[in-house]
Structures are given as structure tokens and as C-alpha cells.
Amino acid sequence: MIARLFLSGIRAEGHHGARPGEKDAPQPFVVDLDLEVQVGGDVIDATADYRGVSEVVRGIVSDRSFDLIEVMAAEIAAAVRAMPNVVKATAVVHKPNAATRLDIDGVAAAATAE
DSSP states (O other): OEEEEEEEEEEEEEOOOSSTTTTTSOEEEEEEEEEEEEOOSSSGGGSOOHHHHHHHHHHHHHHOOOSOHHHHHHHHHHHHHTSTTEEEEEEEEEOHHHHHHHTSSOOEEEEEEO
């Protein structure tokens, strides 16, 4: 069976941004995932590992550096898609500090890996 799994509000800090000075100090990022997962039964090992998925996301945000959140979203989606039982992954990366500076409610980018 294929099921959809949503992981919301995965928080991490990282050094990302295209403008001068944005990478100097860590900034907060929030990632939401929409996953299609293969479920092989009613046991925990028969689906995607939520903890492992969250750790992969946090590792990409904290250990790597991107100019664009669009590229970060694509990298996260691809890494999560490569995990066991994940058939499709859409990552939405939110950059809260950018929204504050622009006086808007939010800035986010999404990418999907199939």
C-alpha cells in the first residue's frame, strides 16, 4: 500500500542565503515534508523511519550551505526520497527571517523528488 505521510515543523539552523552577510550567522529554517511511502504491514518497520527522516533533514540544513532555499528544498527532497520505503518526497523550506525583513507572512520554496 502507498500512503501519504506529513512531517511538519522540522526546525534547524543553518548558514544559507544569497545576500552579503546572510551566511555569517546561523538562521532558523523550518521544513515540512509531504511523503508517499510504501507501507508493508501494520508494524513500525514497514514504513518510513520518521526519526531518520527528520535527522537527514536537520543534517542538510545545519551541515551544508546554500544560496537558494529552492536548491535546499530539492536537495532535501532527493535525500529523503532515497531513504527506504519513500516513493516520493516533497520538501517545503521556510525561511522565517526573510519574511520578517520583507514585512510579509512567509517565504518558502518547495521541490519534489520522485
